[in-house]
Amino acid sequence: MGSIPPKLISKIAELREAVAALRRQGKTIGFVPTMGALHEGHLSLVRQAAGECGATVVSIYVNPTQFGPNEDFSKYPRALDDDLALLAGCGTAIVFTPTDATMYRPGHATWVVPGDVAEPLEGQCRPDHFRGVATIVLKLLNLVQPDAAYFGQKDFQQSLVIRRMAADLNVPVEIRVCPTVREPDGLAMSSRNRYLSPDVRRRATMLWRSLELARHRVDSGLRDAAEIVSRMRAMIDTLPGARIDYVVLVDPDTLRPVERVERPTLAALAVRIENTRLIDNCILEPRG
Numbered sequence: 001m002g003s004i005p006p007k008l009i010s011k012i013a014e015l016r017e018a019v020a021a022l023r024r025q026g027k028t029i030g031f032v033p034t035m036g037a038l039h040e041g042h043l044s045l046v047r048q049a050a051g052e053c054g055a056t057v058v059s060i061y062v063n064p065t066q067f068g069p070n071e072d073f074s075k076y077p078r079a080l081d082d083d084l085a086l087l088a089g090c091g092t093a094i095v096f097t098p099t100d101a102t103m104y105r106p107g108h109a110t111w112v113v114p115g116d117v118a119e120p121l122e123g124q125c126r127p128d129h130f131r132g133v134a135t136i137v138l139k140l141l142n143l144v145q146p147d148a149a150y151f152g153q154k155d156f157q158q159s160l161v162i163r164r165m166a167a168d169l170n171v172p173v174e175i176r177v178c179p180t181v182r183e184p185d186g187l188a189m190s191s192r193n194r195y196l197s198p199d200v201r202r203r204a205t206m207l208w209r210s211l212e213l214a215r216h217r218v219d220s221g222l223r224d225a226a227e228i229v230s231r232m233r234a235m236i237d238t239l240p241g242a243r244i245d246y247v248v249l250v251d252p253d254t255l256r257p258v259e260r261v262e263r264p265t266l267a268a269l270a271v272r273i274e275n276t277r278l279i280d281n282c283i284l285e286p287r288g
């Protein structure tokens with residue numbers, strides 16, 4: 001079976017018309033917002049959308065307003081031709097690739113400012129990051145008007161921020177969160193993994209191993225969150241060139257710290273290895 005290339009659209013009017021045409025065919029719309037440099041993690045969302053909806057729209061847009069002044073916006077990987085080839089194999093109907101001028105017209109002055117769940121963790125390390133994320137996601141949702149939008153658990157806090165925004169602002173969309181896709185050695189797939197030298201790439205598996213350590217400790221009955229965190233930190237601290245932004249055990253709904261792991265608990269971490277900042281997380285499920 002040959003793959004059908006998606007329709008590549010960069011203008012808003014054309015996007016609206018193409019989505020309306022799909023609607024006229026009676027199709028439901030699944031939407032996957034991305035920043036491109038696609039990998040299996042992104043494609044798992046696209047496949048999930050394709051399985052649940054009549055047509056899939058993917059956006060590829062490196063949104064400048066979610067990057068801080070000293071972050072990697074200008075060197076963020078861009079690989080449109082490869083991305084389109086990958087999406088053709090997943091049954092994508094439309095790929096939306098707007099320019100900055102299309103998404104932020106001169107005089108743009110309205111922002112979505114997410115509260116509470118946006119404040120800890122990434123919110124502490126990357127001020128205004130979630131303001132940029134929430135604003136661009138709301139704009140894209142307003143343009144595509146999908147039935148469902150798909151996000152990865154890899155960016156757990158982002159998915160909470162989006163869920164809360166959609167609920168608080170009455171956005172008529174179902175938010176679906178899909179599992180993190182990992183490399184065979186456990187490293188969470190990320191467009192930023194392309195930055196890693198082979199040596200740093202090898203060391204980066206320590207993030208996953210520290211999450212596995214937490215899971216094993218919980219499985220063997222340890223409940224004290226501070227002790228689990230300190231074991232995770234000790235493991236990551238053995239990595240040459242690593243700097244921890246945070247390692248936390250928190251309530252997965254509120255992101256508030258927990259003292260004991262008595263209910264499903266989010267273990268989340270952000271670590272810089274040399275010049276690359278990596279995040280990962282998993283849910284710890286105490287038994288018994």
Ligand code: AMP
Pocket residue numbers: 033034035036040041042044045150151152153154155178179180181182188189190191
């Ligand atoms: P990004 O292109 O990094 O903005 O990511 C676009 C979407 O893909 C977000 O919802 C991410 O959470 C999701 N995503 C990124 N990496 C993964 C992964 N390894 N597994 C599952 N989803 C992912």
